[in-house]
Each structure stands twice: as structure tokens, then as C-alpha cells.
Amino acid sequence: MAPPGPAGALPTSVEPLSRSIFRKFLLMLCSLLTSLYVFYCLAERCQTLSGPVVGPSGGGEEAGAPGRGVLAGGPRELAVWPAAAQRKRLLQLQQWRRRRPPAPRGEGEEAAWEEESPGLAGGPGGSGAGSSVAEAPPGTLALLLDEGSKQLPQAIIIGVKKGGTRALLEFLRVHPDVRAVGAEPHFFDRSYDKGLAWYR
Numbered sequence: 001m002a003p004p005g006p007a008g009a010l011p012t013s014v015e016p017l018s019r020s021i022f023r024k025f026l027l028m029l030c031s032l033l034t035s036l037y038v039f040y041c042l043a044e045r046c047q048t049l050s051g052p053v054v055g056p057s058g059g060g061e062e063a064g065a066p067g068r069g070v071l072a073g074g075p076r077e078l079a080v081w082p083a084a085a086q087r088k089r090l091l092q093l094q095q096w097r098r099r100r101p102p103a104p105r106g107e108g109e110e111a112a113w114e115e116e117s118p119g120l121a122g123g124p125g126g127s128g129a130g131s132s133v134a135e136a137p138p139g140t141l142a143l144l145l146d147e148g149s150k151q152l153p154q155a156i157i158i159g160v161k162k163g164g165t166r167a168l169l170e171f172l173r174v175h176p177d178v179r180a181v182g183a184e185p186h187f188f189d190r191s192y193d194k195g196l197a198w199y200r
């Protein structure tokens with residue numbers, strides 16, 4: 001029979017075991033923290049990236065065939081972008097209307113308001129030397145012209161077939177103050193008898 005070991009023999013056999021568990025725990029904690037940090041960095045990077053401009057999929061006249069030479073993104077994509085910009089501008093204008101001081105007002109009040117909202121102070125509704133539509137945020141002009149309501153167009157592109165009218169429309173559409181119909185309405189040659197109510 002083996003002689004009993006010295007006092008403390010049991011703790012020495014247990015110690016390496018707990019040490020290895022502790023080391024594993026540390027390793028797991030480190031890898032968890034590293035993956036959390038990587039995830040955090042990626043999330044931050046995603047926020048700073050601009051979102052993709054994605055148009056609704058599907059064919060149709062507006063979708064445009066490849067190789068038509070309009071823009072690399074294709075007409076569908078361009079048709080979507082103004083809608084997002086419009087929503088943003090609508091919000092801007094709503095904020096601007098909320099913040100606009102009631103008229104009439106004194107010179108002091110106006111100056112204070114213009115200090116508070118320098119980017120919007122030039123919008124219509126303001127007065128004085130600094131007020132002009134050009135100083136308002138982009139897209140304000142279209143909103144102030146009651147964009148979204150049923151109106152007759154302010155400009156019409158007329159052209160022969162294969163004359164490059166689609167390309168012109170798509171390039172104009174890029175501007176945030178330009179709102180264009182999706183498909184060609186063909187009012188004057190096909191739907192004139194339906195009247196202006198149809199055209200609006």
C-alpha cells in the first residue's frame with residue numbers, strides 16, 4: 001500500500017486543472033471582446049457609407065434597354081432617387097414652416113430668427129436684402145411651387161423618335177428641383193381629347 005502523500009498533495013493536482021480552465025476562459029473572453037470590437041467597427045463603417053440607389057425591378061417602357069446610352073445606372077435608378085430626395089426636402093420644408101415666425105413681425109425678431117436658421121433664412125417668406133430662393137436648401141423651390149399637387153408641367157420635352165429625348169429627361173431628372181413623370185405621357189398626340197384634367 002502506498003504511503004499517504006504529504007499534506008497538500010491534492011491541491012497541487014487540482015491547481016493545474018483550474019489554471020487551464022482559467023486560461024480557456026481568458027481566451028474566450030479575449031475572442032469575444034475582439035469580435036465585438038470588429039462588429040462595432042463594421043457597424044460604424046456601414047453607417048458612414050451611402051446607401052445603394054436601387055430601383056424597383058421589372059421591365060416596362062421606363063426600365064430602358066441596356067446600351068441605350070442614357071446613364072450607367074439606367075433610367076429606373078434615376079427615377080427613384082428624386083423620390084427619396086423629395087421626402088427629405090418635404091421634411092425640411094415642414095421644419096422650416098414650423099420654425100417660421102408668424103408675420104408680421106418686428107425687425108429684431110426677424111434678425112433673431114435668421115440667426116437661428118441661417119440656411120433657411122433666405123427662403124420665400126423671409127424679407128429683406130438676404131431673402132432669395134437661391135439661398136434656400138436645394139429642392140425648396142420645387143416644394144414652394146407646390147410640388148406633389150396636380151399641376152400642369154412647367155416644361156415639356158418635345159422630340160422625334162430616337163432624337164435623344166429620354167437622355168435629356170434623365171439628365172434633367174438628376175437635379176433635385178426637377179420632378180418628371182415616369183413614362184412619356186404622350187398627351188398631345190394620343191390623349192389630347194381627354195382634356196387637361198387628365199394631363200395634370
Ligand SMILES: Nc1ncnc2c1ncn2[C@@H]1O[C@H](COP(=O)(O)OS(=O)(=O)O)[C@@H](OP(=O)(O)O)[C@H]1O
Pocket residue numbers: 067068069070159160161162163164165166167
Ligand atoms: N448625346 C447623345 N448623342 C448621340 N445619341 C444619343 C445621345 N443621347 C441619346 N442618344 C441616342 O438616342 C437614342 C434614343 O433616343 P430617344 O430617347 O429619343 O428614343 S425613343 O424614341 O424615346 O425611344 C438612342 O439611340 P439607340 O441606342 O440607337 O436607340 C441613344 O443612344
